[in-house]
Amino acid sequence: MALSVPDQLAQLEAARQIVLADAGLYPQIVQGILPIVGANARLELRIWGAEFLAETFASPAFASYQKENSAVGILQTLKDLLEKAGEDAAVVKGAVQTAASIYGLVFRYIIANPHDVPVWNQMASIKSNILKRWDTAATGVRICCIKFVQKVVQVQTPGVIADPRVRDIPTAPSVERSTDAAPQRPDQNEVSIALVPRDHPLIPPPRLEPEASGLLDRLLNVFNEDVSDAVLINATLNCLGTLLRTRQSIANKIISAVLNFNPMKQANSPMTPKVRVQIKSMERTTRALLMNVLRRNESGPFADRIKAYVDRLTRIRLEVFDEGSRKRGLPNEPTDGLDNNKRRRLGAELPERPDPEPLPPGPVSLGRLFTLTKDPALATFDVTSLTLDIMVRIIPPVLVRIDQQALDQALNHVRARILSLTKPPPQALGDDEEDYEPDFEPSEDREQIINKADALPAEDSLPSPSDVTLGPFKLPQPPPLTAEDTIQIGKGTISRVFSMMNVLEEAPSAKKQRPGLNRLAGSGYDKEAWTTVVTRLATRASAGLDDDGGGDEDSKAVATNQAAGSSLSNGIREMLWSFIMEDFRSRIPVAIAWLNEEWYNDRLQERGSGRQDGRAARPKPQQHYEKWMLKVLDGIMPYLDAKDKHLIRFLSEIPEVNANVLGRVKGLARDPERVQMAVNSLYYLILMKPPARDIAIDALEDLWRNYDDAKAPTAKHLAKWRPQVLASESKPSPAPASNGLQHPEDSKPPPSSAPSPAVKAEGEQMKNKQVGQAVAAAG
Amino acid sequence: MATDPRLARLDPRRTATPTAPPPPPPPAQSDHKPLGGYDGVEDGDGIDTSRNEEGGFKLRFCTVCASNQNRSMEAHLRLSLASYPVLSFGTGSLVRLPGPSITQPNVYPFNTTSYSTMYQELSQKDPRLYRANGILSMLERNLSVKWGPERWQDWPIGKPRLDQQREDKGSKGAEGGVVDVVITCEERCWDAVVDNLLERGSPLNRPVHIINVDIKDNHEEALVGGKGILDLADSLNQAANEERRSGNGNGFDERVPELLAEWQERWPQLPALWTLGWF
Structure with missing residues (x-):
């Protein structure tokens, strides 16, 4: 070591810059720096080296086929670093991260080289070293142990095997993710025990699978500890996601463990700011993991339980945090020895009856009004889905066994709810202030107001206290129709009938029955019936009005009456006529039916007027048949x-x-x-x-x-x-x-x-x- | 490599940078050191010196907001001025900037549109409007920090940052493409980041603290939030250095909840949320 430590660090940093720029050089550089940062090097160099190895074997730029060889090459150095007595936590941390990254690579290597015993022994001792540290090391190291164990579990639990035809294609150098991101890539089989032959001499699956199962149990045990360390919990939760996605066989166990975890465990201890941060983070992380699972599999076996759990979390969080902030002055000690949170934790459920949920503000459905249970599953249960005979069988025994007190209590609750609903909402302003309207200058900008308005319940769902006490309701009388309106509306009705006739034009006539004399005109709703209706409307509807002009009535009124009446029926006749003319060949039957009605009506009118002999001045009824026939x-x-x-x-x-x-x-x-x-x-x-x-x-x-x-x-x-x-x-x-x-x-x-x-x-x-x-x- | 969307920036960047119309604001252009106290945070200088010490250690940060424009960029600038390695991202589907009305935002794709392109486009559209609502000055600040908005979901974590990206402010130290702390500016973004990391399946085995600092999306709040984030970064970094120097156990991760709680007491108006996730 001729160079000083800072110089060596600078050189190492330069080497790092080279591989960052050109990932192809990783194998040489890694090989080259190993002696410099080994267990005998200075602490600074070891820290740098461990960090570099962690970064290198995480790097998606470092092609995995090269990574595998380099991984085998660093095992000894890694083992030495970990086994060095009193090693600095920063070094251990980097080494464990590296181990997590290379475990799968070495495993793959051993599958292909079943007789390379030294390599597997090195890996095995690294593994046992890390597992030994797991429970005792500093938190920063423990989280890395957790991640390492997660990798071990992942590798030693059977995964999905890709199509064997694409199995052994060498990995392209451009692969961006390391091996465990492989499920999305069909060209690279994810490393797992599923790839190992049953009789592998070094890594026999029958031995490794139970080991993985045991490690998973240990991993999940963190949720059962009395005092949750938020760092460990979050680290565990956040690495479970990939196990849940890629290892169906253990997903069940993991989700059950998470669902049994209560992130609010510590809510009873004095709420220091740190505890707040921890509780909140565990709650949100648990929720994030579960929502991630739920989103990937909306209808999975756990969907309902997850939804219920998340709902419960939300409610408890609101209680813990909002009440805590709103009522800061209240003592933390429960008054009855069992406060709500502790009760929940102990599972000491009091009967729910004394404490039904208050109604939410806003509109309340009748069903909601009568729902006293707090169980969301029960509350949403649709009773109408039960068949009648089941209900009949259920109800008598229930009625026999019902607790009179409970029933009374329930009745009283509903009664109280109804009373509170029927009470008028408190008036904000007295009557005398209603006239006072100051110029309203909104203090918020438009967007804020819109946002607030969006958050309000819809206008039509605003609570109206009179909902429950409805009296008889009378529709106000409509304004009287004018003559033109009447005609207009009448015409509309008629054209509607015609459109019906048009629609029914192709009515199947093949299997028409012929009831003969028993036939009742207009009884079926077919085209024929509508024809009858419209022809009779034209001929007879206003027939009486036409000649109602008796002597005693004002002649002018008679005239208008006649005008209105005849114009309406003549209007219908006009429409009938043009209806027939549109396609007279197929509508000749309509014409004949109509003209028959006309003729018959003429006869009726004639007889009617002929009978009333007493009235001399009665005008001869108007004859329509011949005019329209012609x-x-x-x-x-x-x-x-x-x-x-x-x-x-x-x-x-x-x-x-x-x-x-x-x-x-x-x-x-x-x-x-x-x-x-x-x-x-x-x-x-x-x-x-x-x-x-x-x-x-x-x-x-x-x-x-x-x-x-x-x-x-x-x-x-x-x-x-x-x-x-x-x-x-x-x-x-x-x-x-x-x-x-x-x-x-x-x-x-x-x-x-x-x-x-x-x-x-x-x-x-x-x-x-x-x-x-x-x-x-x-x- | 071929799929990296940011490769698209190679060419436009070379042409765009020289033609960037406004001169970048002075604090961004000049050396960070004299500006360490620009926002009143004095301990920035202290950390700067520690950086030059032997074993001087800097946590690497990443700031995240919806569009990688306002809050995350303000924090990016702050942290980079304090010479922290820092990256920044947006979690939205598109970059959205306010337009003439609430229903007409200006929308750009992530990763392929530079701040200077947006600047040019908006200053041609309606210079008065975008000057008045602060968009242009925001873009001026941003284009002095880095090339363009990047989308979190498209970030190839652990992939070395390209040469071009090494010109970004705060890129020194973040060349490895991995950070120690992600700071989001909105709970929605925190959710998106945590969820996205779960989706990615944590292939890197690298721990990362994900902290949300809730900041309202306007210029004033972004300034306040930027200060808060810098304060948080300083206290985290200080603790990391203490733990590193002590040598007998790296307790940094353990201390994060406590550090955050202390910080929260100092910044009660910026509600925080934290978790420890994995890259």
């Missing part, structure tokens, strides 16, 4: 094809056919293509609708006389039904074709029981004529 007919006629059967169907199924209708049909004959259709329709009526037979034959005759195209088809029917017309063929034609609509026979009253056709306005006739001509021109 309108529908006019609507569909322009679109009828030559081969359409819809006209025939329509004419045959509407309740009443009159001359006006037939006039429209005759108009079709102007179109040469549709002559046949017109003739066929008339022929059908002649055959199938006896009440309309005569006027239909009249129409046929008219066609024969006035439409040249219709001569041939009509002749054959006339030959059967009115041969005398054909006989008078020689007579001159009475009128030109364009006058066909005004044929005198049109106005002849039909022979059926139907009333006389409504008198048509001249304008409407003209319009029809124009439509007919337009169609003819288009054809």
Whole structure:
């Protein structure tokens, strides 16, 4: 040693800088410094050396395949340092850290070299040296022993073996973490006893596994000691995380030990600032570890226990720290010999009844109001999940055994809670001060106010004391609707019905039952039912209103009534009409149903007005059937094809056919293509609708006389039904074709029981004529 | 190596540093020694001398907040001025800076955006606004401390800091990429750090004290918090040195809860939380 110690340190530091810059040089440098920092060197050099070795074998930059060789090379030096009598704690600390880092590496080496006895012996004596120090050394060394033991347990407990196909790929030099971070890396199998053959001569698993188990017990024993040293506890807790993650087989034991640990043990001893720091840190570290476990496995077997434990910790911490700070003046000694914390520690649970939890501030559910137990699991138990017969079996024995006193007490608690809830909240200001509103200048900035507002319970959940004492509640009367509103809303309703009909358009009709006469209109909620509803709404809903205008009422009021009523039902009719026109071929049944309703309603109205003979001035009820029937007919006629059967169907199924209708049909004959259709329709009526037979034959005759195209088809029917017309063929034609609509026979009253056709306005006739001509021109 | 996101800073850094528009504030640029008492903490000088002693030992620190902008950077600056080895990180998913309204923050990715890029962008967007709300001066301070915000979760612990990172303030002594004490500035960050270390599985076997010092996220509180953190660092470091010199047992770890409790009495407005974890 020619150089002085500071110079040597400077040289060593320079060497360190070299390897920090180039990790590839680690093997040489480590080999080179070992003699300088060995057990015989000066203390400063040994301290530096131990620290350097700890850093080196922790370094992720030092590739692990090189590390393994170097680790074997330093074993002797490490052993000497540890076995040196009275060695400085700083040296030991570094040496133990180094040992923790290399244990796995040496283990891996021994797996591959099962006959290198000296190396394993060196490692074994290092291990036993460290285990001897574990209980007696200074705290700073003990924590490193804890970490070393954790590594030993980790290595000597079977781990997960990666896919054997990728097992022996040499580790790339760029590996950043040392071996025990390997579970995430499929290319590097984590060192564990699982890799050791059962018959390994040096490290037989059957011997090492029980050793690991014993060491783990010793490791966890720190939680059972009477006085917890926070440094040791935290060091243990923080190194258990990796065991929990990588060693499933012992996770159970570890979590149980942690869950049985009470970080608040010392809360009863005088609360010095140091004790405060220690308790708080143990509590938070325990929580951090458990939350880490929980987050990784939300539904694991321990999830519920962990949650309950953490909740309990939070509550106790609030009690210990907040009460301590708020009521500093109170004596620490319990008044009854068992304060809450001690009671909890001793497990001396008093019955919970005398002390149910006070209700939390804010809104309270009924369930919460009646929940007296403190057990969170019990409180959240959903009774409705039990089946009825189980409940029936449970309740009688419970009722028999129930303690009357306990029941009374429970009732009183609930009663007290209800009373406290029904009390009005204390008023901050008297009434006389309410008017006084000083200019409010918030002392906090906007963000703070927002943050506070966020912390408040939601506005709708603010406690309202009247919740429990609700009287009958009356909805205030709505304001009266105006006539327009009524119409508007009525229209809305109707269009809703139409939309229902549209939606139900494709109702399956295949398996429809046919109840025959027993059918009740509108009983099912299918399309047909809605059709019935809407047609009857149109025809009958306001029918009474239309002609309610009796003599004694003000005529003006009658007028408005009529206007409102008829406009509503006419509105519905308009909508029905356009609904049918949208797709008249498939909606002909709707049209027929509607027109039948119209016709029936007309009859009803007529009879109603006819019965009231006493009232002379009663106006004739308005007739709707013919008007709307013609309108529908006019609507569909322009679109009828030559081969359409819809006209025939329509004419045959509407309740009443009159001359006006037939006039429209005759108009079709102007179109040469549709002559046949017109003739066929008339022929059908002649055959199938006896009440309309005569006027239909009249129409046929008219066609024969006035439409040249219709001569041939009509002749054959006339030959059967009115041969005398054909006989008078020689007579001159009475009128030109364009006058066909005004044929005198049109106005002849039909022979059926139907009333006389409504008198048509001249304008409407003209319009029809124009439509007919337009169609003819288009054809 | 190829996956290290901070490699992305190699090129931009070389171009960005010379074009950084504002001259860095004087305290950051000049030597730390005359500024040891800048914030009124006098014992910084005492520790500086101890650093030059034989066996002079410095705890390595790491400061963590949500965005690695305000609180952690203020503390980073403080600790580095007191010549502690110090790194700093953010635990958020993204770097968020206040924008024109509460719903329009300026958002940047971690590890790949430099403070000077943000500075340029924001001073072009609305210099008045960002000058008035202190963002620009904060970025000025930050870009004099290190290149850009780093995300805790992406930190390859134990990986030697790159040459470029060695220019960061407080990088001396933290070259190994490991620290002794992590100081978070918010409980959320403490939770994130502890949880992240559990996730990493403690492959390094290196103990680390994780201490939270609750600081509100504004400039004034960050200044106060920075002082508090420096005070904490000093008392921890002093204890570590005492224990080291005593030679008969390293009781530093054992003393941390007590030291923190004493510190808490001095700084009651900064609630603290601690645990001992593993890298």
